[in-house]
Amino acid sequence: xxxxVTAIRTIALSTFGSxxxxxxxxxxxxxxxxxxxLMISPLLTFKSMTNAANAHQMQGFILNEVAELMAMxxxxxSLLAAWAAADSVAAEMKSGTILAVMARPLRRWEFLxxxxxxxxxxMAVYVVAMLGLTFLLAWLGGQSYHTSLWTLLVYPLVRYSxxxxxxxxxxxxxHPILVMGIIVIFMTLSxxxxxxxxxxxxxxxxxxxxxxxxxxxVSEERFLVIxxxxxxxxxxxxxxTALAYGLDYALACFxxxxxVFQRRSLARD
Amino acid sequence: MxxxxxxxxxxxxxxxxxxxxVQITALSNISFEVARxxxxxxxxxxxxxxxxSMNILMGFIYxxxxxSRVFGYQPGDVRAKERIGFLPENFAFYRYLxxxxxxxxxxxxxxxxxxxxxxxxxxxxxxxxxxxxKGLKIGKYSRGMVQRLGIAQALLGDPELxxxxxxxxxxxPAGRKEVRDLILALKAEGKTIFLSSHIxxxxxxxxxxxxxxxxxxxxxxxxxxEMLAExxxxxxxxxxxxxxxEQTIKELGASVEREPHRVRIAVEIAHKRALAEMLWAGxxxxxSLTPMKSSLEDTFLKLVAEGGAP
Numbered sequence: 001x002x003x004x005v006t007a008i009r010t011i012a013l014s015t016f017g018s019x020x021x022x023x024x025x026x027x028x029x030x031x032x033x034x035x036x037x038l039m040i041s042p043l044l045t046f047k048s049m050t051n052a053a054n055a056h057q058m059q060g061f062i063l064n065e066v067a068e069l070m071a072m073x074x075x076x077x078s079l080l081a082a083w084a085a086a087d088s089v090a091a092e093m094k095s096g097t098i099l100a101v102m103a104r105p106l107r108r109w110e111f112l113x114x115x116x117x118x119x120x121x122x123m124a125v126y127v128v129a130m131l132g133l134t135f136l137l138a139w140l141g142g143q144s145y146h147t148s149l150w151t152l153l154v155y156p157l158v159r160y161s162x163x164x165x166x167x168x169x170x171x172x173x174x175h176p177i178l179v180m181g182i183i184v185i186f187m188t189l190s191x192x193x194x195x196x197x198x199x200x201x202x203x204x205x206x207x208x209x210x211x212x213x214x215x216x217x218v219s220e221e222r223f224l225v226i227x228x229x230x231x232x233x234x235x236x237x238x239x240x241t242a243l244a245y246g247l248d249y250a251l252a253c254f255x256x257x258x259x260v261f262q263r264r265s266l267a268r269d
Numbered sequence: 270m271x272x273x274x275x276x277x278x279x280x281x282x283x284x285x286x287x288x289x290x291v292q293i294t295a296l297s298n299i300s301f302e303v304a305r306x307x308x309x310x311x312x313x314x315x316x317x318x319x320x321x322s323m324n325i326l327m328g329f330i331y332x333x334x335x336x337s338r339v340f341g342y343q344p345g346d347v348r349a350k351e352r353i354g355f356l357p358e359n360f361a362f363y364r365y366l367x368x369x370x371x372x373x374x375x376x377x378x379x380x381x382x383x384x385x386x387x388x389x390x391x392x393x394x395x396x397x398x399x400x401x402x403k404g405l406k407i408g409k410y411s412r413g414m415v416q417r418l419g420i421a422q423a424l425l426g427d428p429e430l431x432x433x434x435x436x437x438x439x440x441x442p443a444g445r446k447e448v449r450d451l452i453l454a455l456k457a458e459g460k461t462i463f464l465s466s467h468i469x470x471x472x473x474x475x476x477x478x479x480x481x482x483x484x485x486x487x488x489x490x491x492x493x494x495e496m497l498a499e500x501x502x503x504x505x506x507x508x509x510x511x512x513x514x515e516q517t518i519k520e521l522g523a524s525v526e527r528e529p530h531r532v533r534i535a536v537e538i539a540h541k542r543a544l545a546e547m548l549w550a551g552x553x554x555x556x557s558l559t560p561m562k563s564s565l566e567d568t569f570l571k572l573v574a575e576g577g578a579p
Contacts, residue, residue, distance in 0.1 A: 006380055095361045096359060099329060100422060104380075105351040262330075265330040267320075267330075
């Protein structure tokens with residue numbers, strides 16, 4: 001079977017280009033930038049108020065602020081990935097542009113793969129931009145990162161690829177707004193489960209482990225302590241298995257999305 | 270014998286609402302073939318199932334049952350799609366692109382290696398008279414310009430089969446004539462064209478064969494000649510017609526239509542001689558006597574009104 005690599009690349013680049021003109025995404029990003037700027041403001045205040053007498057206390061405030069900002073960056077990235085994936089497919093279906101595209105010698109899975117890669121391209125840009133922000137925050141916090149750069153790039157990207165794949169799966173059958181609702185519920189449950197996992201009976205823990213995306217496993221926070229901004233000893237096999245879990249989950253969701261998309265009507269009935 | 274370009278055998282399509290279980294039969298036992306090199310019109314009133322059939326043909330939706338093939342392949346198969354140019358009913362586009370960029374995008378998707386893609390796109394834009402607007406964003410195009418662009422993208426890659434859903438929709442009379450001429454030129458090149466249209470006078474001029482469906486059922490299929498050779502009447506035009514003579518000729522089954530300066534009389538061919546002699550004898554001046562040829566529109570309206578569909 002000849003795979004339309006050119007077609008997938010064309011769809012991916014076109015999808016990425018459409019994101020840069022997507023009003024909802026631009027609005028989200030503008031809001032996000034505003035919130036980040038607002039949060040940096042008290043950070044700079046603490047920094048300027050720091051003197052020899054209160055250095056330790058102020059350092060605590062600053063690092064706390066930095067940790068909150070980084071959590072927000074991560075949460076926003078997940079939402080952005082989910083929305084971009086849902087909108088990229090739903091908008092084509094709603095506007096009918098999908099008909100002229102799918103009339104070309106293009107398989108349905110290739111279309112979906114192109115869309116997914118377009119989302120990952122957007123998220124790669126986001127991750128790089130946020131990496132810059134992370135370093136800025138660490139510098140403001142009076143710390144410097146002693147970690148490999150790749151972990152700060154790959155871990156968030158794998159995490160976002162999971163949310164994008166879940167969203168793509170859901171949007172093949174549901175309205176994008178409903179999809180976002182489910183994604184937010186999933187994110188919340190995932191967080192709750194991560195902190196209460198030990199209290200959950202084993203018979204419930206296993207199915208939850210399978211269904212819920214355990215994104216805390218593919219979080220750089222596992223080995224990166226913000227108050228020290230340095231890398232905890234973390235064997236490469238742990239990196240490998242954690243990333244493999246994330247990619248496996250994303251792939252499973254993507255393949256399910258392809259399965260459902262293959263069977264659905266592309267035209268508005 | 271070459272495989273037909275399009276084959277539909279006993280195709281049914283039932284739409285089922287997700288909740289409530291309501292079933293809507295969009296197509297019921299639709300069967301037809303379109304031979305290679307043929308220009309075939311797919312006609313029917315609104316809601317007849319034309320677009321549903323075309324969507325099945327393109328692989329956008331699946332038939333509930335029956336067999337459909339395009340060049341011998343399943344609809345949606347890339348080997349079939351490589352040979353098709355498609356114009357959807359309402360051609361939708363990426364509004365932020367211009368015509369040139371959109372055609373480049375579609376050309377890349379088609380996977381065809383062209384020696385000079387820029388020249389090919391420029392030629393196509395000239396063909397559909399959009400060359401002067403190639404830099405303008407499509408979002409600013411008029412309905413007619415969008416339709417022309419849709420036709421240009423359907424022609425990309427020199428397809429063997431063109432599936433055109435309402436190709437002249439939104440075009441002014443001059444634009445319609447240009448599309449008509451374009452279709453005739455493509456027909457001369459030996460392309461297979463399968464189109465739907467509500468403008469039956471145009472269909473009459475360009476198509477070899479007609480398929481009529483109504484409410485999801487096949488009503489009639491045949492060559493254009495067969496469709497137009499239905500009427501076995503003659504029309505006699507006279508300068509005037511006395512009242513008493515009108516009563517007499519009506520007994521022959523003739524119909525009379527009075528106009529300000531003449532009278533049109535339609536009668537079955539079998540009675541033409543008797544009627545003509547009667548009119549001469551009655552002092553009427555027979556201006557003309559011509560065999561009546563029903564237009565495609567007459568045939569279509571008659572077939573649909575007869576309730577070809579159960």
